[in-house]
Amino acid sequence: MTTLKDIAKRANVSVMTVSRVVKNSGYVNTETRKLIEAVIKELDYRPNEIARSLHRSSTNNILLVVPDIENPFFAEMIKGTTTVLRQYGYQSIFADSDGEIGNEKAIADRALSRIVDGVILYCPRAEAAYFDFLSARIPLLVVDRRIASHAVDHIYIDNKPSAQAAVDYLIANGHRDIGLIGGPQNVLANLRRKSGYLASLKAHDIPVTDQYMFFCGFEFEDGVSAFDYFWRMERRPSAYFATNDLMALGFIQQAHEKGLAIPGDFSVVGFDNIAMSRLISPALTTVDNPRRDMGALAAFRMLRKLDPTVEVPQFEMTNRMVIRGSVRNIA
Amino acid sequence: MTTLKDIAKRANVSVMTVSRVVKNSGYVNTETRKLIEAVIKELDYRPNEIARSLHRSSTNNILLVVPDIENPFFAEMIKGTTTVLRQYGYQSIFADSDGEIGNEKAIADRALSRIVDGVILYCPRAEAAYFDFLSARIPLLVVDRRIASHAVDHIYIDNKPSAQAAVDYLIANGHRDIGLIGGPQNVLANLRRKSGYLASLKAHDIPVTDQYMFFCGFEFEDGVSAFDYFWRMERRPSAYFATNDLMALGFIQQAHEKGLAIPGDFSVVGFDNIAMSRLISPALTTVDNPRRDMGALAAFRMLRKLDPTVEVPQFEMTNRMVIRGSVRNIA
């Protein structure tokens, strides 16, 4: 592990001269520079970034905390973020909280020991007060979660309007009996999607039918269960709004299993626009969630916090409907 | 940003005494300890890990480099690794090479400036010599790639035997015309799967038919193309071995699209056992690839390199057939 000192000794100069060569700053005699460069190569010297970090008290590391990296939604966000960070010379320290508040806090707390310059929390589960606490101590960005406190920087798209638009679309296609495959009721984004569903019905003077709303987990299997649930009903909806694509896929899969056709027998709209939605048959009509851009924006916003001269490009942070083949017009 | 010195000043003691309290080492008078602890709390002191790292010249960081975090295969491996690392007090620095050799090397090279204690490369693309270079400078582990050099630590499962077993299984079910959906020909694991296919045919004295082998990418769409390719043939195979599940899924999807039944009309076997394979209908018969365990093993092996007292648990690093519903016995 060779250091500046080793080079200096070998080249018969002071460490400072070597440092100047390494950083390419200040005046150095061309001859000595050449000599030093040779020695550097010979001894395979590389600056110790830890020492540098200590000196300038910044690390060029950003901590990213996600609930579950196996979920493609977060994987794509992370990719958006790391790509940008790397372009600006920052490394990503990555941690998976397994969706547990305890882990989440433990991870973020460690960041307070100056191993990173900033923290990005993706869809965190912790209570609001914790973000105030963190934000007071280190540059913090919260992604995909609405934060009341003005003190905490965050990126959040309200999913309600686009969910409403999705249901509006079903109604425009002649459907009035619309089922909700509602997912878990303790995740904010999901609740906003439900709100959109309710708002659309209300706007069209369609009464809400409690049995038409099915609440469950967030997975493919939950879509399967949803189908089974609705299948047992005597008078069942002609169209379904699933609050995420995975459930919509499960629903469709099970419909096929039972010999039903989509969109012939039932229409389905999902939410998120995951990769698989485009690939199945019929391709799923859904609402795009620009997670990659959210990730990139998070990176830029963090970079800007650390260096106000950084330009944050414009991203269109909107959910957009993607019309494909899973809805039939019955009007 | 409060330091030991601040605490010391406030408590009227030396930094060393404070340090002892913080690290809970050595003798400290109970009274002074209490006082110091109070001041620590009051000033919200946290040790500077960078300074510690500099001193002990180790960072407790491990660098993980994957070709693409959006690929669930890698996401799961990473999860296996980070979970173990975290249990042992290590953080994961994460980087995505986008599958490009240039990025891969640039990332790993940065690791040489002592920001991490070790490097784990997942399915790297670089040439063999580079691993020797890296391995000579920093603890290195290469995962999911066979390495000739004995000097480079690696974790690798030869996929050939299990691929062979998969094709054996088709043959045992009465199939003799077996198509290969072969994926890309520049990825080692994939080539080994093809070798298994060939070996099985040979072992059963079934001649190899060139037109029965279709080479393509690695994605869902490639499975779709494969179906279209075979569909055009006059005399087509009754069974297919896809060298990964994603392609098998695309194949099945397209078969359904064309009104064909699996396994009624064609039998299909995949490889990898991704989550989706269990969920579709018919559930896919495939070969499990223990990526999560590979990830965990990678972590343990790295930990052991850094600290020889670490115990590496036994993992059964084998591909295992998962029999589900996509193969029909036509004997």
Add this chain to the structure above:
DNA sequence: TTGTACGCGTTATCAG
């Protein structure tokens, strides 16, 4: 153009 001294925050050593 080159070198000296000091500090970044922590800890090991040794003396008191």
Add this chain to the structure above:
DNA sequence: CTGATAACGCGTACAA
């Protein structure tokens, strides 16, 4: 039990 000192590797400020 406590404290002074040096060291980790680098870079800023100031001299020479």
